[in-house]
Amino acid sequence: MSIFTKIFGGTNEKSVAKYKTVIEEINKLEPKFESFSDEELKLKTAQFKERLGKGETLDDILPEAFAACREAAKRAIGQRHFDVQLIGGMVLHEGKIAEMKTGEGKTLAATLAVYLNALSGKGAHVVTVNDYLSKRDANWMGSIYHFLGLSTGCIQHEKSYVYEPKKIDLNEVTVEMENLKQVSRREAYAADITYGTNNEFGFDYLRDNMVPDFSEMAQRPVLRSLGEGGKHNFAIVDEVDSILIDEARTPLIISAPDEDSGKLYETFARIVPRLKENEDFNIDEKLRSATLTEEGIEKVEKILGLGNIYTEGGIKYVHHLEQALRAQALFKKDRHYVVKNGEIIIVDEFTGRLMPGRRYSEGLHQALEAKENVTVQKESRTLASITFQNYFRMYEKLSGMTGTAMSSAEEFGKVYNLEVVEVPTHKPLSRGDKSDLIFRTEMGKFKAVIREVEERYKKNQPVDYRQSRGAGRGDGGDKYGGARSGYNFGGKN
Structure with a gap:
C-alpha cells in the first residue's frame, strides 16, 4: 500500500487525486531548490511576482512557491513541512478550513498559503486568538518570510511591529522579541504579511471608517477603495471555530462618553439585592438578560416612592434597573471581570485574558461599577460597530484552521460558505475517541x-x-x- 493510500484512504477521491499529484510535484522540486544558494532562493520571490504580473495565477505557481517556502523553513528555522502540512497549505489557499489535529503543525502549514497569497502584493492577514501568539508567530514565522524577501508586521493592542532580524531564534518558546521593531500601525499593515488578533483587525477597521482622509487610515486604503470592491485580500483564522462560531455575534463597538447617570446606577445597585429571582425578576441565561416581573416592578416602585415607574421615571429607569439586575445575577467578579485600581476590567470569556480599556455597552459596565462600589463612569454613545461575522465576510478569500472543525462543518457552510477538510495526521493516531456522556444534571x-x-x-x-x-x-x-x-x-x- 502506497503512502498516499495510507494517508488518504478512499474518501473524496477527486480532491485526493488533486492533492496527491501536486504533492508529488512539490517533492520532485525539492532537490532543485536545495541546490539554490540563499540569494537564489530569495530571488524566486521576485520571479514569482513577475510571472503573476504576466498573467499566471497563484495556482500556476503553487508547486514552486510551496517548494521555496519549504526550503526557506528548513534554512531559517530548521523545520521541514511534512506532506500532510502541504495538504493543509493547499486547503488554506483554496479558501477552506483545514482541520488539523493538535501537534500536527498548523502554524508551519499556514506559512505555505500565507507566502503564496502574499505574492499578489495585496497583503495577507493571519488572525490569532491572543496578542502573545501574534507576536510569537510574527517573530518565529517572520524569519521564513524574511528569508524569501517578504516583510512581516504584527499589530498588538498598544504597539505595532515589523520583523527585523537581529538574532536567529529557532525556539518557539523563547521568542527573541528584539527581532520585532516597533513601528506605526500603518507600517505594520503595509507589510506583505500581518499577524494580529481578531479584535485588533476589527477595531482598526472601525477606526478607519471614522477618519476623514485615506492618509489617516491604518489598514491598506487601496483594499478599502471602491476599485477593490471594499474587500481585504486574504486571511487565515487560527482556532477558526472559536472566532467564527463562538464569537461570531460578538459586537466590536467604538463609543464616546454620553450622559452621566451615575446616581441612578448607584441607586439601583442598592435596590437589586432586595429583589428575589423567579419572584421579582426572571433570568434568561442563554440570552444573558434579566426581566422584571409585575411583582418586581411594584416592589421597586414602593422602594423608590413612585406611583408608576414608567410614567414618572420613564423607560430609562426600567433599563437601568434591568442592567443592574444583569450585573448582579449574571456577571461574577473574578470570572467575567476583575476590579483593579478602582476600575472594572473585562475578562475575555474565550481566552481568560484581561481586556483593559474595553467596556460593556448599554449601561452594563456602569451597572458593574455601581455594584462593586467604584467610580461610575459616564455612559457611552456608539460611534461604530460590527460583528466578527460581518467583518470576516469582507475578505476576498477567507480560510481557517483548528483541531475541531468537523463538528461545526454545517454552520461554516451555511454562514460563511466555507468547506471543512479533515487533513490526515503525519503518523497514525494512537488516541481512541469515545462517545460523549450525557448527564441529567x-x-x-x-x-x-x-x-x-x-x-x-x-x-x-x-x-x-x-x-x-x-x-x-x-x-x-x-x-x-x-x-x-x-x-x-x-x-x-
Whole structure:
C-alpha cells in the first residue's frame, strides 16, 4: 500500500487525486531548490511576482512557491513541512478550513498559503486568538518570510511591529522579541504579511471608517477603495471555530462618553439585592438578560416612592434597573471581570485574558461599577460597530484552521460558505475517541468525572480535565452539563 493510500484512504477521491499529484510535484522540486544558494532562493520571490504580473495565477505557481517556502523553513528555522502540512497549505489557499489535529503543525502549514497569497502584493492577514501568539508567530514565522524577501508586521493592542532580524531564534518558546521593531500601525499593515488578533483587525477597521482622509487610515486604503470592491485580500483564522462560531455575534463597538447617570446606577445597585429571582425578576441565561416581573416592578416602585415607574421615571429607569439586575445575577467578579485600581476590567470569556480599556455597552459596565462600589463612569454613545461575522465576510478569500472543525462543518457552510477538510495526521493516531456522556444534571457530571479521575489516579495515569469555555451560568453555557467538559488520559507511567 502506497503512502498516499495510507494517508488518504478512499474518501473524496477527486480532491485526493488533486492533492496527491501536486504533492508529488512539490517533492520532485525539492532537490532543485536545495541546490539554490540563499540569494537564489530569495530571488524566486521576485520571479514569482513577475510571472503573476504576466498573467499566471497563484495556482500556476503553487508547486514552486510551496517548494521555496519549504526550503526557506528548513534554512531559517530548521523545520521541514511534512506532506500532510502541504495538504493543509493547499486547503488554506483554496479558501477552506483545514482541520488539523493538535501537534500536527498548523502554524508551519499556514506559512505555505500565507507566502503564496502574499505574492499578489495585496497583503495577507493571519488572525490569532491572543496578542502573545501574534507576536510569537510574527517573530518565529517572520524569519521564513524574511528569508524569501517578504516583510512581516504584527499589530498588538498598544504597539505595532515589523520583523527585523537581529538574532536567529529557532525556539518557539523563547521568542527573541528584539527581532520585532516597533513601528506605526500603518507600517505594520503595509507589510506583505500581518499577524494580529481578531479584535485588533476589527477595531482598526472601525477606526478607519471614522477618519476623514485615506492618509489617516491604518489598514491598506487601496483594499478599502471602491476599485477593490471594499474587500481585504486574504486571511487565515487560527482556532477558526472559536472566532467564527463562538464569537461570531460578538459586537466590536467604538463609543464616546454620553450622559452621566451615575446616581441612578448607584441607586439601583442598592435596590437589586432586595429583589428575589423567579419572584421579582426572571433570568434568561442563554440570552444573558434579566426581566422584571409585575411583582418586581411594584416592589421597586414602593422602594423608590413612585406611583408608576414608567410614567414618572420613564423607560430609562426600567433599563437601568434591568442592567443592574444583569450585573448582579449574571456577571461574577473574578470570572467575567476583575476590579483593579478602582476600575472594572473585562475578562475575555474565550481566552481568560484581561481586556483593559474595553467596556460593556448599554449601561452594563456602569451597572458593574455601581455594584462593586467604584467610580461610575459616564455612559457611552456608539460611534461604530460590527460583528466578527460581518467583518470576516469582507475578505476576498477567507480560510481557517483548528483541531475541531468537523463538528461545526454545517454552520461554516451555511454562514460563511466555507468547506471543512479533515487533513490526515503525519503518523497514525494512537488516541481512541469515545462517545460523549450525557448527564441529567451538572452535579451528576462532576461526580462522574471525580470517580473517573480517582480510578485513573490509582493506576498512575495522568488526567487532563478541561471545562468547556462558555459553560456555566451567565455566559450562555449549558446548565445541565451535557458534553460541555472533557478529559484525556495518558498511558501508565
